Each structure stands twice: as C-alpha cells, then as structure tokens.
Amino acid sequence: MAIAPLTPSGTVKRSRTDTGEHAINGLLTKRSDLFNEAERIRDRLAEIKNDTEALDRTLAILGYEGDLDAIMPRQRRHVVFGKGELTNAIIDTLRDAERPLGSREIAAAIISIRGDDPRDRRFLTDVTRRASKALRILRQSGDVKGVKDKRGNMLWDWAYPHN
Numbered sequence: 001m002a003i004a005p006l007t008p009s010g011t012v013k014r015s016r017t018d019t020g021e022h023a024i025n026g027l028l029t030k031r032s033d034l035f036n037e038a039e040r041i042r043d044r045l046a047e048i049k050n051d052t053e054a055l056d057r058t059l060a061i062l063g064y065e066g067d068l069d070a071i072m073p074r075q076r077r078h079v080v081f082g083k084g085e086l087t088n089a090i091i092d093t094l095r096d097a098e099r100p101l102g103s104r105e106i107a108a109a110i111i112s113i114r115g116d117d118p119r120d121r122r123f124l125t126d127v128t129r130r131a132s133k134a135l136r137i138l139r140q141s142g143d144v145k146g147v148k149d150k151r152g153n154m155l156w157d158w159a160y161p162h163n
Contacts, residue, residue: 080130086130089113090106090110094106097158100147103128103154104128107124107130111123135156
C-alpha cells in the first residue's frame with residue numbers, strides 16, 4: 001500500500017480507491033493540519049510573550065514600580081504527572097539504562113514512553129526540571145546515585161545492581 005505523496009504546498013494529495021488508502025490519506029491530512037495548527041499556536045504564544053514584555057518595559061519607563069506578577073490572574077495548575085508517576089518512570093528508565101544518564105536524557109525517555117513529542121523543547125525543559133528535583137530526592141533516599149562527568153554535568157544511575 002502506497003503512502004500518499006505531499007503536494008508542493010505541504011498538503012497530502014487525496015486519492016479515490018477501494019482500499020484503505022483514502023482513510024490513510026485522510027488521517028495524514030488531519031495529522032498535517034494539527035502540526036500546522038500547533039505551529040501557529042506556538043507562534044502566537046511567542047507574539048503574546050513579546051507583547052507582554054514590551055508592555056512591561058513601557059510600564060517601567062513610565063515609572064510603574066508595582067509587582068506585575070502580583071496583579072496577574074492566577075494560572076490553573078497543569079498536572080503533568082500523577083502522584084508518584086514521574087518517580088516511577090525515572091526508576092524504570094534508570095533500571096533499563098545500560099549507562100548513567102543525564103537529567104535531560106531521562107526526561108526525553110519519559111516523554112517518549114508517554115507518547116508525547118520529545119521535540120517540544122518547552123515541555124522537555126519542564127520535565128527535565130521536574131525530573132532533576134525528583135532525582136535529588138531519590139538520591140537522598142539512596143535509590144539513585146549521581147556522578148559528575150568531565151564537564152561537570154550530573155549523570156544518574158540506579159543505586160542497586162542491574163539485572
């Protein structure tokens with residue numbers, strides 16, 4: 001079964017067949033649309049962030065000295081991992097690893113296992129930060145050990161013998 005080719009504009013060519021190709025083409029088109037929408041949303045978020053920073057600079061120039069963060073509406077807390085889920089994923093990743101791993105490598109592995117996009121840099125950074133904190137707690141409890149590499153980066157390993 002052939003996979004539908006892309007047109008020069010990046011869309012998937014539609015086909016008319018009696019096989020499942022039309023369903024595949026439809027799904028590929030939808031997938032392409034979702035990736036394009038995600039890119040537009042990322043661009044819009046960047047615009048909003050730049051506009052907000054420009055407003056903050058303007059307020060400072062005009063003499064505003066208040067706490068801008070204090071007057072902002074509270075953001076809803078976004079729960080990424082359930083209770084103990086991140087810790088368990090870290091332990092599983094380190095148990096299966098053949099060598100000590102950095103926090104970012106551990107985070108990327110966890111993101112991939114969850115089925116999320118490891119190319120999402122903001123999400124990868126967020127999970128790396130969360131994993132680093134969980135790893136420090138696991139080190140205090142003796143479940144993992146950390147050693148620094150030649151460049152001073154922390155590499156993490158399971159504290160117990162690998163099977």
